[in-house]
Amino acid sequence: MRAADGLCALHRGDGCRKRGSGPADRKGRAALVVSLVFLYGPLCDTALRAVVLGGGVSVQAGSVAGVLHATAHGATWALGAGVVRGDLLRLTDEAAARLAFYARVTGQAAVPCEVALAEGSVAAVLYAGGDALAAWSAGDWERDFAAAAVAAARDVMGLYGVVAADVLARRYGHMLVRGAARVRAAVAGPVTARRAQGAGDVDVARVALPYANYFAVEEHDLRFRRFDGSFSDTVKRAAFVMGDAVTVLPYDPVRDRVLLVEQFRAGPYVRGDGECWSLEAIAGRIDAGESPEDAARREAVEEAGLRLGALELVAGYYPSPGAVTEFLYSYVALADLPDDAAGVFGVEGEAEDIRGHLMGFGRLMELVASGEVNNSPLILTALWLQRERGRLRAG
Template sequence: MKADWRQGALRHEAVLRAVLGREGADDLARVQFYLAVTGGADDLPVAELAATALDVMALYGLKPAAEVAARLGMVKVRGAARARAVVGAPAALRSPRQPQDVQVSARSEPYARFFAVEEYDLSFRQFGGQASPVVTRAVFLSGDAVTVLPYDPVRDRVLLVEQFRSGPFGRGDANPWQLEAIAGRIDPGETPEQAARREAVEEAGLTLGALETVAGYYPSPGICAEFLYSYVALCDLPDGSAGVFGVAGEAEDIRGHLIGFDDLMALVGSGEVGNAPLILTALWLQRERGRLREK
């Protein structure tokens, strides 16, 4: 029977290990659950397939396969994010850590639709070397995303987008329409750069030139697993290049604004620009603007 499993995504050893977990009497049931959710599709890089398989199998015995299959797209988005996270960032100042420094005793998923919330009972190694008491931590899961600010170095202007945002609305903001950089989730199988170029077409009708990396970062690491890749894109922004765009099937209604660099910084200073990715990107552009204009 095991020979029959090695088809589709299960032909990859890393995926099969993720599905089976430890060898046990329920191997067949675990494989059947995975196949019922994914169909065994082999349509992504192996690292993403394996990370997605881990997320799928974390719900084995907790959720019906049909329920998990109905939101497989978002599970894949989060699996791709986990695959990218394994690479990690430098640890020159912070303490180097190993996976065993965090021990999870229970994991649940109290909410899962477009986004998800995972709750962990865990302990972590403290700076004194001992394990912490078991604590409960909830994490908001949305997958990784990109932001990209189009910049015309010849005209010294940028393109901002304006759209309704549910976060400010939920807070009770008097005006939940936000001025932002172009932004969107990274689809499974995409690189961050590919996602930035796709989103620019969808949200602003723009074909981007060279991408300059601003930063990769967690915007709110205390509660949210989202990791952002922010860019400035060099491009041509003539008069009339701003319009109203968006993917109709996603109810997007996005208006573009062409403004000069000085006007951008004035908006940051006044507080009208009130979201971290655009503020961070504007400050990066302020530092690098001279170099970009010399290209």
Template sequence: MSDLFFYGTLRHVPLLEAVLGRSSSELSLTPAILRGHFVSAVQGQDFPMIQQADDEQALGLFVQGLTQADLDRLAYYEGGFDYDLRPLAVTLEDGTWAQAQVFFPEPTAWVADGTWSLDGWVERLGDVTALAAEEEMSYLGRVAPSDMARSMPAIQTRAWAKLFARQRRTGDARDVSKDVIVHRHHRAHVNYFAMEEIDLQHRQYDGTMGPTLNRSALLQGSAVIVLPYDPVRDTVLLIEQFRAPVYLIDDPEPWMWEPVAGMIDPGETPEQAAHREGMEEAGIAFDALHSAGGGYSSSGSSTEYVYLYVGLGDLTDPAITAGLTTEGEDIRSRVLPFDMFIAMVDRGEFKDLPLLTLAHWLARHRDRLRG
């Protein structure tokens, strides 16, 4: 058995439960202080780091009786973040002290950047981090920590999308807790995307439970798709980039003309992501966003939900090439008069379905936007 002191995100009990894979009711949790240390924010990151500092103290959580299995799970979770354990004495809430293991970062791994607040972090990212940890920990023993670290941004994006999805109600009276029975749920693959398999039954329209079905899904986060439109000049902007899935299906033209698009990062609203992607992919600052609806892009195979917008802006001097080199993006843009754009839509010159959806929405609302 081992005793650990947590000073950072693992003080958030739902996250600790997700990492350990068991309820906090099975654990001994006590508030504690590590004297001579200071918890600071990390530059460019959402988690904190700990440093030695005279006359300072780090608030934390003292957890007793952790098993070897618990330590293995913690090592897997923290392994992707360059942390090691050190033995130190901590002061408990009754004034006594105890020996505890403490996670410390590698000396050159991070750069301190001011004070870190647990309450502020929980409000912004507590739920999504705990949900992401559930997916991450399901790969323990199958995916190396270093490989999992590369997948974490995508896992967090999927977790953020799940939180959005849980609020997506339209009035359907059916209850999945009663009308769906899951027999097996297997996370088969993880990388930028994930593939999950499930064996389930669902209630049929005659009231009975149907046969057990085996289904697979491509797990993705939510995305925003924005068609830039200049109502003064009556022009639209399209971007073109290479798309590997189009190449993989043997399409001889894998360079696709599309609207501006991108994934919604954890902590972002769809509108914030739309403005960010406008700058990253086309160098456009939108004056206004008009919602064109939203929906699942391919509900039979993918979890991706897309939020559709027409973004109004000045298209007199758009970026010719753009994109983030860190994401391997090589993007060029093109401005088209609206009449030419719609004629190309009607001739079937575009293969991107969201682009076609937004083209038809703009055709119906163009006069209002110009007015």
């Protein structure tokens, strides 16, 4: 994908666009623009709607009756049965175009409908697709997804008029993961020895997106406040954009053994390492709407067929803060690890081929000392376990 040099709104979500550009699909056709739109489900959330539409709109409560069907990206979706309540919006052409762009990114298609209002009814369109309405509840969405969806929408709409909707649609799931990471990152951490960041301490002149696929690369031209109070010169800093992730090392305190997983890794291969199969703790991305603890338990089932007991947090940390956005939550989990606990697992659709290794604690530390264990999460976790092992065994 070409560099998105106009990506100055990536973090602000203020709809910055290249002059003369507008939303279009990959064949260059203009996106559907309408003036009356019925919104239901998550887009009735005022914060999300404000990010997507970019300004104030006329809103009126309404409802749609019956079963409606829409085809989006080759799939057919049903909009519930009975009465679906939502909001009728009268949009400017610009707001309608922004909504059409966002709908395309999130896998929705326009469907004509009849909206019942207090004073009668009116013809409009609605967007159906993405997550089926039957699987959506306001309470669950607000608790688990709202903050991440709003953060992801800021990223999506920051690319409006800069990157084609179909390009973003292919990685919207990853953008949701990043949105959830933004929400966790916004929670203030301890500041006792390091400098406390203040408003205006980082001044961004330009943001570009030279690459975006499963991962992404962002370039920022920025100035930062120096320790003497002055600003640095404008510098270019690139970051490899990844979502937050978890690692978890299952530990059986009765048998004093752990379970490691082994799999092929692209990082060592691309570096030129002669040994590209890596011994690691169980690991994986934290999905949007998922806590780090829930992700650790899910990954243990997927990668090792294990149900974990109590989780002990080792640390939350950036493995390489100079150039990588990834933040890791590492755990040790109490587990029952009999002799038949190890096997070969993995999610087939993700091309995972993961072998488990049962070993005593002493053997784990031998592998750390020899360098055969050579990734930071497992080394860090092994050293934590070395310190806390007596407590866990006594418990």
